Amino acid sequence: MNAASVDTRELAERIRHHVVDMCGTGLGGHLGGGLSIADILAVLYGQVLAVRPDQPDWPERDRFILSKGHGALGLYAVLALRGFLPVEELGTLGRAGSRLGGHPTRRVPGVEFATGSLGHGIALGLGTALAARLAGGPSRTVVLVGDGELQEGSCWEAAAAAAAVGADTLTVVVDANGLQLGRAVPGPGRPGDLADRWHASGWDVQQVDGHDHDSLAAALTAPTTPQQPRAIVAATAKGYGLPFVAGQVKSHYAALSPRLLARAHGVLDREHDPLARRGTATP
């Protein structure tokens, strides 16, 4: 892809509009998590990942795995906006015959693995990273996990294994929005504590503002440490961009009424609205 031609901030805004639209179809969708990862996805697909929308199975592509599969709306939006599937197809979400379900599957061009059951992505990514190491090519793997997802023990099983085998082409980005379905992420779920946890697991760790594109891009492209996988703890706000739900658990899943849909688009159009950042966790 021609990354230089992509304005990642514009891409993120368009992702957010599509996520909101998909939550206004009547069936609803995972709104908050789709919005909190929009900037991460925009930087990845607009600037970082080597992928070919017209050849999704290009063998030397970078692999992206959305381990927090309920972030599907954000993924569908960025894949559509980058040309993996028609933008018009986003309107079919959840309908009979659509390729777009509530969680992604490999029926969708550009989706590497079906995800949605949490705690799978890091091990899958370790596999693709080991494959790249065996093949000797430049391919790298980026796995996006949620901070709530890290309650799944399988995440840490895979984290330990990746460190033990020195999987240095593997990067995990943590969408640290601080919230899960019905409560705040408990225990060591704050970004600073999470960074310590990854460090203790043997990973190279970076902390960034997950809505700051320059910081995200710098962390995602920084030279890696040999024999060490990298974790990027990205502080984000669940429902980022919509002040009436941002930082609140009610953003987790929503079926937006026509009135709320119009209100949401109106808010999103007010660029740099300070209210939009409400609920952003402190890095």
Add this chain to the structure above:
Amino acid sequence: MTAAGTADTTDTTGAAARAGRAAREVYRDWLVARLVADQRAVCLDTDTGLFTGVDWGPAAARYVNLGIAEQCLVGTAAGLAASGYRVYANTMAAFAASRAVEMVKVDIALHGLPVRIVATHSGLSAGHLGPTHHALEDLAAMRSMPGMTVAVPADEDAVGALLDATADAPGPVYLRLGRHADPPPIAGGPAVRLGSLRELSIGSDALVVATGPLPVRFAVDAARILAQDDVRVTVVDAHTVKPFDVERLVELAAAVPLVVTVEEHWRTGGLGSLVAETLAERCPRRVVRIGVPDTFVAAVGSQQELLAASGVSAAAVVAAVRGADATGMS
């Protein structure tokens, strides 16, 4: 093989007959050669000890010990397989088929990826190591997975034949192996062909369908004992539980009044369930399922002792064919 005879004359009813090689060691030697010959082949290990001291030669980079991490094993295998590799994922059956089973379902089966899950210590073969290490549910779990090939070699020749047959399979495979040396290879009879039933004797009084090294020996021994009283049974080695040769099972069952199944597995969900559900639809017959009853095997003992205590034996097969309920579980 003769019409009335059996293909093997070794008496394995007792606890002594352990002259063959352990299936897992046969597999290990096969795998070393495979990795050297096929650059797409990868071995993922979970510190099982099976590969300690192995010289992988030019294939050394394709052996990776992930540590004690069975869920990670399955996911990592899926990631490698999705990138074009043929992955041999090694752990014990108890961990592959229960601890990591959601990863098997979602990461491997859902994607139809070419991962070979090689599960050792199956059934009661871990014996005295106790119920945490017994795997009496794995056939039920694995045969429920769409697209999964499930293979259970009954002797060392079958281990090699089934590994050869699945080496280039495009989808996932579950290979069920034991811990110990098995009885010697079954002499005579047809070759092991993936997806078929191996017919070891033919008779019109009953059909005995068995899977796994000791159950197949129990069936063969029972056939010989019954033949002394002129009772003739068909014995088949169901080395491929999935895809199952339904048509041949129906043909064989149609010729007899009684079907007996023998397995080192809970009576729930394994070979007996498979045969019963198949025949209920296609060829109703009385089916007696010999397997471990619906209880955990908490007693301490060897594999054979635990099997005998669970009512899985040649004597149980003989009693079932004669119409007696020797196990009290039919």
